[in-house]
Amino acid sequence: MTLMLRALREHAPSILVAALSSAFGVSLISITGVLTEVIADADLNSETLTFILSFIAVVFIVIALYVGALVTANTFATIIAGRVRTIALLRLIGSSAAMQRRAVAREGLTVGVIGALLGGIVGVLFPVVVVGVGVAVGMIPDGSYTYATATMLLPVAAVALTTTAASWVGSRRVLSVSPMDALGAAGEQSIGEQTARRTRNRVALLLFLGGNVILGVAVAIGQTSPLAVLIGLAGGILSFSGVVMAASVVMPRALRGIGRVFGSSPTARLARENAVRYPERSARTTIGLVIGVTLITTFAVTAASYQSIIETAQKEMPGVYEGVGPVLTVTVAVFSVLMGFSALIAAVGMVNNLSLNVLQRTRELGLLRALGFTARQIRRMILIESAQLSGAAVAVGLVLGTFYGWVGAQSLIGGIPGSPGIVLPTMPLALIGVIVVAAATLTVVASIAPSRRATRITPVAALARA
C-alpha cells in the first residue's frame, strides 16, 4: 500500500506531463479542424490556409512532445538516482540489471498510457467548451462541428510512446548500478562513465560549434533570401542539442556564477556547494527549464526583432507594408499561447525535479540538523539552492534564446525591401520580466513544500531514512 502510494507520488508529475502533452495535441487538432470548417464555409482561399494551419499545429505538437519527453526522461533519471540503493540491494541478491530496467520501462509504459488517455479526454472536451463560448459571443459562426476524429488518436499514441521511450532513456543509469552501491556511498560515478562523458562532451561541442556556424551562414544568406530561416532552423536544432548534451558541464558553470549572488553565510555556501557538487543532478533539474525559457525567448526575440525590422522598412517604404500590423499582433499572440504550453510542461518538470531532489536528501538534511542547522536554516538553504538552479536555467535560456531569436528574424526578413540589414536583437523586456518572475515563483513553490516535509520529522527519523 505504502509502496503504491510512493510510486504514485513519484510518477504523478510524469502522468501530468503526459496528460498535458496529450491534451494539447488533441485539442490543437480539434480546434484546427473547427477552424478549417469555419474557413471552408467562409470560402477564403481555403486550401493554402488549411495547409498552413495544419503545419503550424504539427510543429507545436512536436515541440510539446519533445519538451514532454525530455522532462519525463529527466524525471525518471531522478527517480532512479533515488532508488540506487534499493536497486543495488536487488542486484546483490541476484536480480539482473536488464530485469531492473525492464521493470522501470513497464512503469514508464503505465505512466504514458494513463497520462495519454486522461489528457485525450480533456483534449476532446476542452475545444467543445472553447467553441461553445466562441459561438456564444459571436466569434465563431454557429454550426455543427466535428470534435472527435481518428487523427486525434495520433497524439495520444505518440505521447504514450514517447513517455515509454523517455522512461527507457531516463533509466539508463540502472545499468551502471553495481551491487556494491548497496554497501558504500552511492551516487558517485565510476571511471568508465567519466570517459564516456568526455566523448559525449566532444560531440556536444562539435554540434554546438557546427550549429553556430550554420546559424551564421543563415544570417548571411538571410540578407538575400527568406528561405535562409530553414537553414537557421537546422543550425539552431544542432546548436541547442549540443547544449543539452553538455548540460552537466554548462550548468555547473552557470550555477557557480549565479551562486555568488547569495553571499557567503554557511547556509549560502553549503547551498552553492550542493548545487555544483553533483553536475548530473543539477543538469537534470535545470535542463527542462532551460528548454522552456530558450523556446519562449527565441520566439519572443524573433517576433520583436521581426516587428522592429518591419517597422524600419515601413518607414523606408510606406505602401509596401500596409495592413501588416494587426496580422502580426494576432500571430504573435496565438504563437505565444502555443509556446507557453510547452513552457508549462517544462515548468512542471522543474518543480518536480526540485522536490524529488529534496526528498532524496532527507538523511543528509537530518545530519545537518543534528549538527546544529535549524529547520529554518535548512529551508533557507534549499530555497537558495533552488533559486540558484532556476536562476542559472533562466540565464542560460535567455542568452541562447536571444541569440537564436535574433538569427531567426535576421534570416527570415533580413533581406526584405527597405530592411536595415544586420541589426541588434530587440529584447522584449516585459516578457523577460515575466519569465524571471515566473521562475522565481516556481522556485519558491518547488522548494517550500518538500523542505517543510524534510524538516518536520525529527533529525533521528531523518537520519534513519534510506
Added chain:
Amino acid sequence: MKPTSTDLGLVARVAHLHKSYGTTNTRVNALTDVSVGIRRGEFTAIMGPSGSGKSTLMHIMAGLDTASSGSVWLGDTDISGLDDSNLTVLRRRRVGFIFQSFNLVPTLDISGNILLPFELDGRAPTAEEQAWIDRLIAVLGLTDRLRHRPHELSGGQQQRVAIARALATRPDLVFADEPTGNLDSRTSREVLTLLQTASREYGQSIAMVTHDPVAASYADRIVLLNDGRVVDDRSRSTPEEISSIMLGMEALS
C-alpha cells in the same frame, strides 16, 4: 527547591523517561522508566544487547528525538519543553555527535566537515581551538586527507573525521554511538585512548554507546541497559568482568 543538574555534578540527566514507538497494537517500548545522569568530566559507556534501547536513550538525551514521557535535562536546561530551533542552537553549542554511520556531509571536504560546527555558529576557531584541532587531526591520522571528500575515505577514516569534528568545539558533552564499530582493533584502541585522554586531560564529558566490552573498559563508568531499563550502573571494569555480565544478561533475556 530541587537540586539542579550542576549541583549534582551532572552534564545531562533523564528522569522517568519512557519512549515507545508505533501505534497501540504494534507498540514497542524502547525505554521504560529510565532515570540516569551523565557525570561531568567522565567517560561513560552505555551498554546493552542489541535492541535494548541504547541509541534511543542517546538520541533523546541529545535532543535529537522526543520522549513519550519523562524529563530530559542538558546541563540545567530542561529540553523537553524547548522548540526545535532552540534545541538546535543548544545542540550546536553544547553537544558533539559521532553516529554509527553516515556522519559526514557529502558535499564538504574533510576539513570543511571538521570545521562545520564553527561555521554553523558563524565564527572561526580561536588560535587555541585551532591548535587543538590540529592535534586531533594529527592523532587521528587525517593530515593528508583534509582536501578529500568523504566518499574517498574508508569507513574507519570517515569515522575518525566524525570524531575530530565532535571533539573540535570541546562541547559540554560528546555523544558517540558505536564510534569504533567500523574500526580495526588497533585503530579502535587509538580512538578509545583519544576519547579517554580528552576526558581525563581536558575534562571532556563523553557518553558512548557500545556493545564491545573492550571499548567499555576504557570508560570510567558503565551503565547497562536491558530491554529498555537500566539494569546496572558500575564503575570502571575489566573487559572480562563486562563480558561475563553481558553474557549473564543475554542468558536471562
